[in-house]
Amino acid sequence: MARSGKKTGQGAAGPERPLFIFPAWADRFGATLFAVSMLGVAFASFVAVYYLAPQTLNVNYQPVQPVKYSHKQHSGDLGMDCRYCHNTVERAAHAAVPPTQTCMNCHEAMNPDSDQLLLVRESNATGLPVPWVRIHKLSEFAYFDHSAHVTRGIGCVSCHGRIDKMEAVYQEETLRMKFCTDCHRRPELRLRPMDKITAMDWTPPGGDQLALGMKLKKEYGIDPSLECSTCHR
Amino acid sequence: MPSVNNEQNHNLYWRSLDDLADTPEFREFVENEFPGLAEQMRTPVGRRGFLKVMGAAAALAGLAGCRWPVEKIVPYAHRPEGRDPGNPVQFATSLHRGGAARGLLATSVDGRPVRLDGNPLHPSSLGGASALDQAAILDLYDPDRSKNPVRLSNKRETVRTWDDVEAFFKEHFAALREKRGQGLFVLSEATASPSVARIFPNFQMMFPRFKWYEYEPLCNDSERQGSLWAFGFPFRTHYRLDMASVIVCLDADLLGAHPQSVALTRAFARGRTADAGDMSRLFAVESSYTLTGAAADRRLAIPSSGVKAFALALAAELFVNIAVPLPPGLDAIAPVLKNSAPHGFDPDFVRSAAHALFAARGRSLAAAGPDQPPEVHTLCHIINAALGNVLKTVTYTEEPFRNVESHAIGIKEFTDAMLDGRAQTVLILGGNPVYNAPADVPFARALKKVPVSIHLGLYRDETARACTWHLPAAHFLEAWSDGLAYDGTVTLQQPLIQPLYNGRTTPEILALAMGVRPFDAYSIVRKSVRTHYFRIPGRITKDYAEQFESFWRKALHDGVIPGTALPEIRPGFILPEYLDRLAADPPGGEFEIVFRQDYKTFDGRHANKAWLQELPDPITKICWGNAAIMSPATAAKLGVEKNEVVRLEYQNRSLELPAHILPGHADNSVTVHLGYGRTHAGRVGNGAGANAYRLRTQDALGFGRGLKITKTGATHILAVTQDHHAIKAVGEKEKERRVPLLIREATLAHYREHPDFAKHAVHHPPLKALWKELEFEGRRWGMAIDLSKCTGCSACVIACQAENNIPVVGREQVIHGREMHWIRIDRYFRGDPAAPQIAFQPLPCQQCFNAPCEQVCPVAATMHTSEGLNDMVYNRCIGMRFCSQNCPYKVRRFNYFWFHPGLDDIGKMKFNPEVTVRSRGVMEKCTYCVQRIQRAKIHAKNERREIADGEIVPACAQACPAGAIVFGDLSDPQSQVSKLHSHNRSYAILEEYNTQPRTRYLAKLRNPGEDARG
Secondary structure, eight states, X not given: OOOOSSOXXXXXXXXXXXXOOOOTTHHHHHHHHHHHHHHHHHHHHHHHHHHSSHHHHTTTOOOOOSSOOOHIIIIIISOOOHHHHSTTTTXXXXXXXXXXXXXXXXXXXXXXXXXXXXXXXXXHHHOOOOOXXXXXXXXXXXXXXXXXXXXXXXOHHHHHOOGGGOSSOOOOSOOOHHHHHHHHHOGGGTBOOGGGTTOTTOOOGGGOHHHHXXXXXXXXXXXXXXXXXXXXX | OOOTTOGGGGGSEESSHHHHHTOHHHHHHHHOSSTTHHHHHHSOOOOOOOOOSSOOSOOOOOOOTTSOOOOEEOOOSSOOTTOOTTOOEEEEEEEEETTEEEEEEEEEETTEEEEEEEOTTSTTTTTOOOHHHHHTTGGGSOTTBOOSOEEEETTEEEEOOHHHHHHHHHHHHHHHHHTTTTTEEEEEOOOOOHHHHHHHHHHHHHSTTOEEEEOOSSOOHHHHHHHHHHHSSOEEEEEOGGGOSEEEEESOOTTTTSTTHHHHHHHHHHXXXXXXXXXXXXXEEESSOOHHHHHOSEEEEOOGGGHHHHHHHHXXXXXXXXXXXXXXXXXXXXXXXXXXXXXXXXXXXXXXXXXXXXXXXXXXXXEEOTTSOHHHHHHHHHHHHHTTOXXXXXEEEXXXXXXXXXXXXXXXXXXXXXXXXXXXXXXXXXXXXXHHSOTTSOHHHHHHTOSEEEEEESBOOTTGGGSSEEEEBOOGGGSOEEEEOTTOOEEEEOOSSOOTTOOBOHHHHHHHHHTSSOOOHHHHHHHHIIIIIOOOSSOOOTTHHHHHXXXXXXXXXXXXXXXXXXXXXXXXXOOOOOGGGXXXXXXXXXXXXXXXXXXXXXXXXXXXXXXXXXXXXTTTOEESSOOEEEOHHHHHHHTOOTTEEEEEEETTEEEEEEEEEOTTOOTTEEEEESSOOOSSSOTTTTTSSOOGGGTOOGGGSSEEEEEEEEEEEEEOOOEEOTTTTOOOOSOHHHHHHSOOOSSXXXXXXXXXXXXXXXXXXXXXXXXXXXXXXXXXOSOOEEEEEETTTOOOOOHHHHHHHHHTTOOOOOHHHHHTTOOOOSSEEXXXXXXXXXXXXXXXXXXXXXXXXXXXXXXXXXXXXXXXOTTSOEEEOTTTOOOOOHHHHHOTTOOOEEOOSOOOTTOOHHHHTTSOTTSOOOOTTOEEOOOSSHHHHHHHHHHHHHTTOOOOTTSOOOHHHHHOTTOOEEEEETTSTTSHHHHHHTSTTEEOTTGGGTOOOSEEEEOEEEOOOTTSOO
């Protein structure tokens, strides 16, 4: 019987078809595929965790704001205190973005025709708000209270970075839970005198934050809570 | 297995008839922590049929793309002074219901109201708020609310604008003005607003021939008539329960269904603690079980139609046997009473009540309910006057709005006018007469004959859909108004938010009709206050404007104008012309039907409020529907079991309802609650229950005899929560041998002999912990709940739901036992099933120091704080539910589903921003309102001061009308909660498990009197 390179089907009623036989290397294919896909899953997880982590997504987040307000110019060069505009920070949970009228306090007279302030003037005239883009945001199941921190010796710069050097604000720290609990565990590494809360460039005298921090911790009676309901309600 | 007739069981608390009978089904039910789950796991869950709270719109899309969504910060352009974003602010306002204003404190965050509480300065509230008051915030954000004017013509409904409405009004009412108002008929809800009432004379001048009627389905016609017969004038009766040591309620639910029930509960609760030595005594005579009956020391269950005979018996006992002198001019009554037929009631009860009233004369009172015929009210007036109670425990004032005639007659006349064509233009200002007019008044049919009918209302309800025009009304939180409280105190209503949907108020509609410049509600109210209530001592000086301004601001701030309560009167009696009514009614029919105001939907207007639909009725624990409530004996006679649908036929009209068997209900009487069976309430209310108004005729507004009951053979499972979360004691035998009483109760006499009875009710060996217990210094939060004061009104349940964003799960899930209330009110029966007593126990999380739930959480999602709170951390929870399994009190709730799908922006506004909104798969429970604790702690620390006792008030404690819940710091021996914890009546439940709960209860006291049996 003549034989071709391929085997043929046995006893088929229809036309003959070549029988497919897996090549030898197919024996190891399944295992290889499994190993590769496990590696792939691991890689994908790593990518997800790394790139979706707060450190990656939040730090340096610098959205474009509707008005090109420069903190560098106002708090840095002009030396305006943070609390002039964010005036609720010592009594409320939110350090509220100031209303348009705060801007108009000065800009009624200063640069009244500047193009950059067009949106601000429109807002002042119509009563509609300026739609700022939010940068620092905690998860909604975490509740942060500014007044509890600002009135107890934590400076603005500790969490927000050198705002006075930012033309456009970006997020300096991750603000994830570890960031908060690190300080709650060792507040002495961050404490500063009450009158230096808004001083962005303050350094502890003699460079010894630990000593000063321990002293202030005792003086101010700082005992930050690590209990869950402090922030999670 | 203990049987029902076992005498020993009569001292045991039982939760329901199933519990008492201890059927195998019940035990299995109790043993399953999550009943029905095993079955569900076998058969896959098909369509989830639970009613969604707000909105069934498409679910929110997930994250779009790979970047976080951009969130905007939107500050004010001009921030009002003192307004810090994110900080809640409180304003005093009020809501009107049933012709009286109720004082409220509304909490507003960032310009939207999120909570309603009682106004401590208001006489009808005194800080407490009922469940109905607090839930009133829901219809502000209700997506079913009417948003636009609607025109109905040729059976087609078209949405219109207010410009169209104004054009129509201009043309139509100009023509009416020409005719001097001929054919104009106005039907409104009961007015509470004096300034609106003052518009009507102007209206009258412009339309001299117009007719104005008022209609409320729950009206006080009987009280009016009773007063007219007694005094010749329709006076309003007021009760001072705190001055009364003996109270007899004749079908009068003062603690639950009276317009002043919040203030009355507070006053009543003051006399229930026996701390000053004595305690009040409450006798209740009623057919169905009400909150007043549950609080009563002695109760007699008789059909409502028999209460009149009881009143006659009581009067006979007082005026004939005890020979109390009748008030002058009423001597003709004595012979009538003497000759009255012998009553069939328990003579001991009648004698006790009469003697108690007499012995405490000057400090006693008799009250009649609105469903009773006028002669019962008259008798109560006579009794109170004869006993010298007037101006002491009972006072009278004028009715503030004098030109209100009988509502029942009014609606009949109005309908007749529509039927015979006299009414050509009908203006319906609020209310829902198509739904709730008496069954024999063909309001809906008559309304169709009227060519122009205009309805002003919050919803496009049954009446709106029958009118040619529907106009959306403004919510009370969106509008200015004034109102008179039940005692006449002037109460101001101020808006907290701009009208969301362009709704308008009654004065604005009247102004449209009159064709005058739109009345500005703010100016009307201000002018009204200045003209009528602003009083300055001395002469008007040039500082008048300033003085008024500060007066006005103070009035707005407080919400009330003090000193404006109606003056109290001691009325004199007129000659009796009702003597023929003082004979007992002839017997009529074996069964009676009783129509009751519902504790949740009121008269049906709240049917679309999910919180209220899901709130278990305080007595029957039914939610999402109503039932034909009857006694066990009646059910046995009829061969009816629970959940069997029966047909109720009354005067050739019929209604089908599932039966619910309530121990303690009067025999041969069936109670149905009004306010269900709505067809156009909205997506929550439609289809819940059946419409009892279909049986309620003009002569049977309260009750009627001659009811026929037949079985239909169908079943409808009622969503009843009474057997959920049953705390099962260890072993049946242990239950008999060593009864761990959850409710410790004693009579006053027993308490006097054994002041420590509460502590000695349970004996257990010394408790030892398995491991070394932690000790903390500093604050220890604790709570005390006084069961003597708690009336079971469930205001705390709604307060908690509002404060903590607790979801509503719908009827099906409630049947599975998955209702989410963090605090529940357990209702226990005690005693003979034919005449049991009811005791209530509010049960929040006990914040156990040695918490069983904390010990079993694998991920440490529930932790103990150094201040004694049992924290629940939603973001850590993985949904294992072991904690709930381990909790002996069963106070933990699990989010089986995502209960807030499809919420639009308006629907989200009702959430309290201080509390996380939980997603599916996490456990939740009462936190002692940790958000309020944290807020107080932060403020105190910022201000460098200590937290004062009473500064932190959890939502339940704030709402409780009786002041039964007290919260505070146990480490402070002077705090109120410490004193209550060391009270001799205090005990903790299940303390033999060594859970060391931080909530302690104060045992319940009853005062049946030495002459009572048992």
